[in-house]
Structures are given as C-alpha cells and as structure tokens.
Amino acid sequence: xxxIIEVAVIGADETILLYNAVGIRAFSVxxxxxxxxxxFKLANQKCKIIYITESIYELIPETIEKYQFSTxxxxxxxxxGTKSRAIGLKKIKKNVENAIGIDIF
Amino acid sequence: MAQSLNPTRMVLYSQKKRxxxxxxGHKLLKDKQDExxxxxxxxxxxxxxxxIEVEASLAKIMAHFVNAKLKMxxxxxxxxxxxxxxxxxxxxxxxxxxxxxxPEISYQDDGIIDLTYGFAFTPSELDTAVIDLSRLLPKxxxxxxxxxxxxxxxxxxEKTRRRVNAIEYIMIPDMEESIHYITMKLEDNERGNxxxxxxSKEIILAKTVNRIEY
Numbered sequence: 615x616x617x618i619i620e621v622a623v624i625g626a627d628e629t630i631l632l633y634n635a636v637g638i639r640a641f642s643v644x645x646x647x648x649x650x651x652x653x654f655k656l657a658n659q660k661c662k663i664i665y666i667t668e669s670i671y672e673l674i675p676e677t678i679e680k681y682q683f684s685t686x687x688x689x690x691x692x693x694x695g696t697k698s699r700a701i702g703l704k705k706i707k708k709n710v711e712n713a714i715g716i717d718i719f
Numbered sequence: 720m721a722q723s724l725n726p727t728r729m730v731l732y733s734q735k736k737r738x739x740x741x742x743x744g745h746k747l748l749k750d751k752q753d754e755x756x757x758x759x760x761x762x763x764x765x766x767x768x769x770x771i772e773v774e775a776s777l778a779k780i781m782a783h784f785v786n787a788k789l790k791m792x793x794x795x796x797x798x799x800x801x802x803x804x805x806x807x808x809x810x811x812x813x814x815x816x817x818x819x820x821x822p823e824i825s826y827q828d829d830g831i832i833d834l835t836y837g838f839a840f841t842p843s844e845l846d847t848a849v850i851d852l853s854r855l856l857p858k859x860x861x862x863x864x865x866x867x868x869x870x871x872x873x874x875x876x877e878k879t880r881r882r883v884n885a886i887e888y889i890m891i892p893d894m895e896e897s898i899h900y901i902t903m904k905l906e907d908n909e910r911g912n913x914x915x916x917x918x919s920k921e922i923i924l925a926k927t928v929n930r931i932e933y
Contacts, residue, residue, distance in 0.1 A: 620807060620808065620809050621807045621809065621860070628788070628793070628796065628797075629781055629784060629785070631796060631797065631800045632780070632781075632784050632800060632848055632849065632852060633852070634800050634801065634803060635799075635800040635802075635803060635804055635835075635849045635852070636803065636804060636805070636807075636849060636852050636853045636856055637803040637804065637805050637806050637807040637856075638807060638856075662809055662811060662822075662824060663809075663824065663860065663863045665859070665863075682870060682874070683871075683874070685813070685820055685821070685822050685867070685871075686811075686822065688822065688824075688863045688864070688866070688867040690859075690862065690863045690866055692773075692774075692777060692859075693774050693777055693778060693781070695781055695785075697778065698774045698777075698778060702770050702774065702866075703767070703770060703771070703774075705866075706763060706766060706767050706770065706866075706869070709763065709869050709870060709873035710763055710873075712873045712874070712876070712877050713755075713756065713759050713763075713872065713873040713876040713877065714756055714759075714760075714876070719767060
C-alpha cells in the first residue's frame with residue numbers, strides 16, 4: 615500500500631525538487647490541465663496541504679475556487695523562484711477587503 | 720409588497736410579529752459580524768507577518784538551491800534529493816470559530832535533520848538549502864492553516880454582512896411600510912364607518928321627526 619501523501623508541492627520547474635528532500639512530495643506539472651488533474655488526485659487521496667508555486671497558481675483560478683469552501687486540501691501559493699510575485703500577499707489583501715470593506719494594510 | 724397584503728387586523732398582527740423577529744435577528748447577526756471581524760483581524764495580522772517571513776526565507780533558500788544547481792548536473796540533483804530526509808506527519812484538528820470549522824494543523828517535529836545523500840558530489844549550498852527548508856517547515860505548515868482560516872472567515876464575514884444589510888435595508892423598511900399601509904387602511908375604514916353611522920343616524924332621525932309631525 616502506498617503511503618498517504620499529507621503534504622505536496624506542485625510546480626513547473628526543478629526548484630520544487632528541494633521540497634522532496636524534506637518530505638514534501640513534489641509534483642512537476644507543465645500546464646494548467648495537468649496541475650488540475652494532480653490537485654484532483656491529491657484531494658481524493660485526502661492530501662491535507664498542497665503548496666503551489668505562483669506561476670501555476672495563477673493559471674488555475676477555477677480549481678482554487680472549487681476547494682475554497684472545503685477545509686481540506688488547503689491550497690497555498692508559494693514563490694517559485696528567488697523572487698516572490700506577492701500573490702500570497704495580494705490574496706491576504708483581497709480577503710481583508712472582502713471582510714471589512716477597506717484595505718488597511 | 721405592501722399593496723398585495725390584506726388590510727386586516729390579522730395581517731397587521733402577523734406583520735408586527737415578523738418585524739420584531741427581524742429586528743432581533745438583525746441585532747444577533749450584527750453581533751456575529753462584529754465578533755467575526757474582531758477574530759479575523761487578529762488572525763490576518765499574524766497571517767500577513769508569517770507570510771512575509773516565510774516568503775523571505777524561501778527566497779534565501781531558493782538562492783542557495785540555485786547556486787547548488789549551477790554546480791551540479793541535473794541528474795545529480797535529482798539523485799541527491801530523491802530520498803526524503805524524513806517523513807512529514809501532521810496532526811490535524813478542527814477549531815470552531817463562531818460555528819465555522821477551521822483547520823488547525825500542527826506539525827510533529829522530531830527535531831532530527833538528516834541528509835540522505837553523499838557529501839562527495841554535492842556542494843555545501845545544497846546542504847544549507849535542505850537544512851534551512853527543514854527548519855522552515857513548521858512555519859510553512861502554520862501558514863497553511865492560518866491562511867485557510869482567514870479564507871474561511873473572510874467568506875463567512877462577507878456572507879454575514881450581506882444578510883445584515885438585506886435585513887436592515889430591505890426587509891425591515893418593507894415591513895414597516897406594510898404595517899403603515901395596513902394601519903392607514905384600517906383607520907380609513909374606521910372613518911368611513913363613522914361617517915356612514917352619522918349619515919344613517921341623520922336619515923333615521925329625519926324620518927322619525929317626519930312621522931311625529933304627521
């Protein structure tokens with residue numbers, strides 16, 4: 615029996631290999647549909663957290679929305695290379711705006 | 720809406736009851752919203768600080784990793800990183816904030832950081848990257864659970880705000896208007912009735928006076 619994957623990372627380049635070394639299963643995908651399928655498969659396997667690199671995160675807004683209201687899996691954007699494109703911070707900003715009406719950060 | 724109601728005492732009574740319920744519900748929802756926002760503000764501040772910290776650390780780790788990658792072949796890297804140094808085990812729990820089930824994920828850290836590749840063919844930057852990432856792992860997991868909580872709270876706050884606004888600006892004025900309409904209609908009927916009574920009294924009086932005169 616295969617071990618249950620609890621934490622996974624999805625990304626487009628080989629930088630995600632590093633996560634493999636610390637016990638986070640890395641899945642390399644090339645385009646949005648492949649990322650979609652991987653997330654779907656992981657969600658069915660009861661994966662808890664899926665980190666997604668920003669370049670892929672931007673491509674799959676529908677999938678993110680689909681899992682928004684379920685507790686698991688948690689989809690979290692992480693910077694893909696050495697530079698962050700601040701998608702995570704933008705998400706926080708959007709949440710604040712939705713919740714209290716104005717942006718306070 | 721008001722015009723479609725029957726102007727009777729029964730309807731007036733039920734409308735008044737509905738208005739009282741709506742006002743109580745509005746107050747409750749408003750309280751819920753305030754409390755949600757208070758909780759949300761506490762979490763979102765933590766979330767933002769943690770995200771900035773994690774992203775900065777990740778950028779540093781990735782810089783190390785890129786340096787290591789330059790010194791190694793692609794196959795070498797894959798070979799070195801294929802075997803995980805440890806397995807990530809999570810303890811998942813739920814925390815209920817105002818009836819919303821938010822995840823609380825904690826990472827069971829055994830504190831052991833092993834490197835599972837030979838040091839002969841790997842540059843030291845790779846070691847740094849792997850060790851730093853291992854250390855960052857608990858924070859990344861915490862970030863995940865915080866962000867999910869924030870997401871869920873934000874959407875719940877939005878929902879509650881819509882409900883509060885719908886009750887405050889649509890339902891309550893609507894009911895007040897229909898109560899006003901029914902009251903006016905009833906008073907008008909009453910006045911009509913009195914006029915009719917006065918008129919009939921006059922006619923009857925006139926008839927009696929006529930009869931007596933004959």
